[in-house]
Amino acid sequence: MKNRLYFVSNHPKAQAHAFQAIENEQDKIGYYTLPDQDITPILEYADKIPQSVESIVIIGIGGSSLGAKAIYEFVKPVNDLKRTLYLFESTDPIDINTTLKQIDLDTTHFIVISKSGTTVETFAIYKYVYSLLPKISAYTFITDQGSPLDKYAQEVNANVLYVPQNVGGRFSVLSSVGLLPLVLCGIDVTSLLEGAKRIKESFFEQGYMQEPLLKKAVFYAKNHARYNINCIFAYSESLKYFCEWYVQLWGESLGKHQRHSAFHVGLTPIGLIGPKDQHSFLQLLTDGTRDKSITFIKIENFEEGMTIPDISLPHLESLDILNSISFDTLINMQCDSVIESLDHEGDIPIDSIMLPKVDAYTIGSLIYYYELLTSLVAELMDVNAYDQPGVENGKVILKKKLQKTKR
Amino acid sequence: MKNRLYFVSNHPKAQAHAFQAIENEQDKIGYYTLPDQDITPILEYADKIPQSVESIVIIGIGGSSLGAKAIYEFVKPVNDLKRTLYLFESTDPIDINTTLKQIDLDTTHFIVISKSGTTVETFAIYKYVYSLLPKISAYTFITDQGSPLDKYAQEVNANVLYVPQNVGGRFSVLSSVGLLPLVLCGIDVTSLLEGAKRIKESFFEQGYMQEPLLKKAVFYAKNHARYNINCIFAYSESLKYFCEWYVQLWGESLGKHQRHSAFHVGLTPIGLIGPKDQHSFLQLLTDGTRDKSITFIKIENFEEGMTIPDISLPHLESLDILNSISFDTLINMQCDSVIESLDHEGDIPIDSIMLPKVDAYTIGSLIYYYELLTSLVAELMDVNAYDQPGVENGKVILKKKLQKTKR
Numbered sequence: 059m060k061n062r063l064y065f066v067s068n069h070p071k072a073q074a075h076a077f078q079a080i081e082n083e084q085d086k087i088g089y090y091t092l093p094d095q096d097i098t099p100i101l102e103y104a105d106k107i108p109q110s111v112e113s114i115v116i117i118g119i120g121g122s123s124l125g126a127k128a129i130y131e132f133v134k135p136v137n138d139l140k141r142t143l144y145l146f147e148s149t150d151p152i153d154i155n156t157t158l159k160q161i162d163l164d165t166t167h168f169i170v171i172s173k174s175g176t177t178v179e180t181f182a183i184y185k186y187v188y189s190l191l192p193k194i195s196a197y198t199f200i201t202d203q204g205s206p207l208d209k210y211a212q213e214v215n216a217n218v219l220y221v222p223q224n225v226g227g228r229f230s231v232l233s234s235v236g237l238l239p240l241v242l243c244g245i246d247v248t249s250l251l252e253g254a255k256r257i258k259e260s261f262f263e264q265g266y267m268q269e270p271l272l273k274k275a276v277f278y279a280k281n282h283a284r285y286n287i288n289c290i291f292a293y294s295e296s297l298k299y300f301c302e303w304y305v306q307l308w309g310e311s312l313g314k315h316q317r318h319s320a321f322h323v324g325l326t327p328i329g330l331i332g333p334k335d336q337h338s339f340l341q342l343l344t345d346g347t348r349d350k351s352i353t354f355i356k357i358e359n360f361e362e363g364m365t366i367p368d369i370s371l372p373h374l375e376s377l378d379i380l381n382s383i384s385f386d387t388l389i390n391m392q393c394d395s396v397i398e399s400l401d402h403e404g405d406i407p408i409d410s411i412m413l414p415k416v417d418a419y420t421i422g423s424l425i426y427y428y429e430l431l432t433s434l435v436a437e438l439m440d441v442n443a444y445d446q447p448g449v450e451n452g453k454v455i456l457k458k459k460l461q462k463t464k465r
Numbered sequence: 466m467k468n469r470l471y472f473v474s475n476h477p478k479a480q481a482h483a484f485q486a487i488e489n490e491q492d493k494i495g496y497y498t499l500p501d502q503d504i505t506p507i508l509e510y511a512d513k514i515p516q517s518v519e520s521i522v523i524i525g526i527g528g529s530s531l532g533a534k535a536i537y538e539f540v541k542p543v544n545d546l547k548r549t550l551y552l553f554e555s556t557d558p559i560d561i562n563t564t565l566k567q568i569d570l571d572t573t574h575f576i577v578i579s580k581s582g583t584t585v586e587t588f589a590i591y592k593y594v595y596s597l598l599p600k601i602s603a604y605t606f607i608t609d610q611g612s613p614l615d616k617y618a619q620e621v622n623a624n625v626l627y628v629p630q631n632v633g634g635r636f637s638v639l640s641s642v643g644l645l646p647l648v649l650c651g652i653d654v655t656s657l658l659e660g661a662k663r664i665k666e667s668f669f670e671q672g673y674m675q676e677p678l679l680k681k682a683v684f685y686a687k688n689h690a691r692y693n694i695n696c697i698f699a700y701s702e703s704l705k706y707f708c709e710w711y712v713q714l715w716g717e718s719l720g721k722h723q724r725h726s727a728f729h730v731g732l733t734p735i736g737l738i739g740p741k742d743q744h745s746f747l748q749l750l751t752d753g754t755r756d757k758s759i760t761f762i763k764i765e766n767f768e769e770g771m772t773i774p775d776i777s778l779p780h781l782e783s784l785d786i787l788n789s790i791s792f793d794t795l796i797n798m799q800c801d802s803v804i805e806s807l808d809h810e811g812d813i814p815i816d817s818i819m820l821p822k823v824d825a826y827t828i829g830s831l832i833y834y835y836e837l838l839t840s841l842v843a844e845l846m847d848v849n850a851y852d853q854p855g856v857e858n859g860k861v862i863l864k865k866k867l868q869k870t871k872r
Contacts, residue, residue, distance in 0.1 A: 120743075178787065334526060339712065345854065373620060374588065446748045457786065459801070
């Protein structure tokens with residue numbers, strides 16, 4: 059994985075400050091150590107799930123589902139996976155029904171994930187599913203040790219795994235939360251963690267990723283008022299759900315009150331997929347307000363070996379320039395053309411990330427890169443990356459409304 | 466469909482100006498008349514496609530695919546459709562391969578859609594597919610009359626339908642572009658157009674939709690610098706692809722140079738799905754910078770009749786408040802709770818749209834509502850809603866790069 063910045067960011071003091079700050083928080087914040095964890099217990103646990111299980115279903119929402127989904131959807135198209143992953147992540151009854159129709163309860167294992175152990179959506183769905191399949195061995199629970207869900211699981215003799223200490227939901231993909239469902243589907247989580255570890259070492263041990271990460275973080279933070287929107291423009295359909303994971307990580311970590319002021323601050327994440335969104339969002343990037351930074355993501359080698367045939371169509375001879383071009387070349391050329399077309403006025407901060415190929419190692423790298431970037435920007439914006447106080451009020455109001463229905 | 470604004474917008478002159486402007490452009494801009502069109506030719510054409518065809522595949526990108534996809538994905542979960550719709554809308558070779566594996570070429574009809582008749586992505590894919598299935602009767606082409614694609618189709622005796630005059634790609638969903646694939650899948654396009662017509666009449670004939678549309682448009686335009694981001698927060702998984710359609714419509718229509726200034730202007734669209742994005746984006750809406758307006762969309766009746774069972778789980782008794790609540794009630798209560806939680810400081814412009822149910826009529830209404838809103842806001846922002854000059858430069862650069870490979 060390579061990262062090239064097309065803008066200038068030269069603030070050595072701010073860079074040093076940000077680096078120091080996240081180096082210091084490594085013993086307090088759990089996600090930093092996940093690439094170095096011993097995954098033997100997770101692998102051993104996964105081995106106990108019967109071979110007859112064909113479908114893995116996550117019942118979870120937000121940080122409990124987005125990470126596993128991002129990785130699964132990235133590697134699925136190029137792998138013959140052992141099992142199929144489904145997700146219940148909405149209380150939309152049509153969605154629940156549609157997913158239920160796709161699975162066979164007798165050959166499904168459910169992973170119920172709730173860090174707090176009291177997530178409303180998760181338990182609404184769990185109760186519904188449990189009423190259809192009241193067999194506790196068909197469920198694994200993942201939660202914080204000591205949570206109400208942990209106590210429930212103990213009480214009913216169910217299997218329970220824990221979210222490691224001090225790992226927040228949106229930073230939990232490389233813990234049991236993401237790893238267990240992925241292992242059960244047959245995804246190479248060892249490579250996944252190696253990819254993450256490579257970025258970690260390269261950042262903390264002054265490797266090749268330190269400079270772009272620090273320069274980018276400082277630029278984003280210093281220019282947060284002018285460039286308040288940060289787009290990922292990924293030239294790969296497989297990165298669609300990675301973009302959703304990024305949106306949560308970025309939006310929920312950086313949209314905050316500042317620690318030492320009364321200000322609302324935040325950076326707004328947007329995920330785009332190329333070349334599709336050249337025909338949708340690009341016009342706004344090109345001619346719209348200059349309020350967006352863009353990170354282009356390319357795949358160096360799709361490894362599909364598909365080439366546009368050498369066919370000439372009458373009246374469409376102008377398109378013969380496409381003939382005998384591989385799709386790999388075409389899609390990356392499309393990306394380069396858009397970068398060039400945007401870069402000429404210099405007022406849109408652009409960078410590009412080149413991923414070598416579509417595999418678990420690569421997505422592990424990309425995930426850890428974005429986690430580090432998020433932590434750095436949060437520090438520089440004087441916000442706590444790891445809490446989410448703003449969502450509590452809605453939960454309280456919902457509880458009151460639900461209680462009213464009981465009277 | 467009902468629309469309620471939670472913010473004050475009182476600018477009768479600007480409202481009258483915007484109304485007049487779009488009333489005047491009705492004879493120049495084609496999309497306005499689409500709800501009133503005679504669809505007999507499309508229905509008759511669809512009848513000629515063999516009954517043995519099981520899959521409909523759109524080869525198209527942007528305005529050629531997003532509309533049909535939005536409608537199909539909205540109604541599919543609650544309908545037994547006649548045929549399955551697939552889309553080729555990317556040059557990503559992994560994506561092309563994955564889709565190819567899902568269809569049987571012998572029972573597939575391809576609809577190749579390109580308004581200009583020279584879209585690079587569409588022809589790269591068409592050439593590839595045609596090399597696998599060189600049977601011209603398996604294809605229908607939809608393009609502008611007289612385009613290079615039209616000439617090609619005539620030359621090879623292929624079936625061709627036209628995009629009506631003066632209908633832009635992103636406003637073309639209610640023309641043959643969207644209607645043909647939808648009819649072939651068995652979707653009730655008559656209801657779809659009736660839904661659109663209802664909104665049209667209600668707007669132009671001083672019905673119930675005129676006031677909210679005008680007030681909302683004026684507020685968005687007047688406050689474009691402060692609230693430069695416009696979120697849809699739809700409490701229905703079925704509206705996921707409607708959000709993608711909205712993103713193109715809004716971003717590509719409003720991200721422009723002003724007609725009479727040197728300014729870059731634009732409003733940035735974001736599509737969110739509830740309750741999922743309560744666990745992702747909501748923190749940013751609540752505590753982040755006050756730069757976003759939000760339109761909540763609810764479904765009044767999901768018609769699934771699913772209720773959370775009356776099960777009490779040990780240690781999780783606090784969640785018994787969910788028991789015996791229907792999922793319809795829960796998801797809408799979640800939406801209302803979030804609206805209440807955001808509204809209390811009054812500095813986030815919120816409105817809500819209530820859709821009666823999940824059907825073609827409803828999505829037709831919603832589409833036309835957003836088309837009218839886009840036209841109004843564009844007029845008030847002094848931009849041309851119907852062109853996209855900013856994407857040309859990238860195309861020119863791509864052509865040069867492709868030509869270089871030929872030397």
